[in-house]
Amino acid sequence: MKHIFYLHGMIIEVQGINAVSDQFGPYEYNAIIDSLKATGAEVHAEVRTEETDFFEFGKKISKEIDGLISKGVAPSDITVIGASKGGMIAMYISDMNPHKINYVLLGSDSPYTRKTFDFNLHGTILGIYERSDNIAPDNYQYWIDKSTNAGKFEQLRINTGLGHGFLYTPNKAWLLPATEWPNHRDPKE
Numbered sequence: 001m002k003h004i005f006y007l008h009g010m011i012i013e014v015q016g017i018n019a020v021s022d023q024f025g026p027y028e029y030n031a032i033i034d035s036l037k038a039t040g041a042e043v044h045a046e047v048r049t050e051e052t053d054f055f056e057f058g059k060k061i062s063k064e065i066d067g068l069i070s071k072g073v074a075p076s077d078i079t080v081i082g083a084s085k086g087g088m089i090a091m092y093i094s095d096m097n098p099h100k101i102n103y104v105l106l107g108s109d110s111p112y113t114r115k116t117f118d119f120n121l122h123g124t125i126l127g128i129y130e131r132s133d134n135i136a137p138d139n140y141q142y143w144i145d146k147s148t149n150a151g152k153f154e155q156l157r158i159n160t161g162l163g164h165g166f167l168y169t170p171n172k173a174w175l176l177p178a179t180e181w182p183n184h185r186d187p188k189e
Helices: 010-015 029-037 054-070 085-096 111-116 141-146 163-168 172-184
Strands: 003-007 042-045 078-083 102-106 123-130 150-158
Touching: 003 029, 003 054, 003 085, 029 042, 029 172, 054 078, 054 085, 078 085, 078 172, 085 102, 102 172, 123 141, 123 163, 123 172, 141 150, 150 172, 163 172
Parallel strands: 003 042, 003 078, 078 102, 102 123, 123 150
Antiparallel strands: none
């Protein structure tokens, strides 16, 4: 069975699962989770709050991943999908966890990310960024160059015209590549 860990954006920490951005509209958390479940994967999704410690939460998810692997789940059957701040947490997990699992980063790179963190990512990574995003507008080349531990690191630019709000809905522009990403692994990994 495939396992997906979904790490939501910061607005959910602040407003809860019914979060609404003045700029981007509702964050359709439940619809995203339902869309991920519709793939047949077991979805692990925990709602963070403003009190959630970034690093402790990342360590907790990393331990959950280790637990699945110790129970016999193949690393290739585990995917962490992180949106915005959730993507930064996914990057932290990828930096500390040596298992060759899959990561999908949604709108997670910006000057802030590069200034704040010094990650060397592990695993098989897909970075998705939106052409019209002015919050996390950058491609992932910085992290591709820096991540000597990554088995594979690709990026995909999408063009929904939704700005950072592209990750607020289960938009097929990111959802399909994200859920298909584990199928693009080298069979030897």
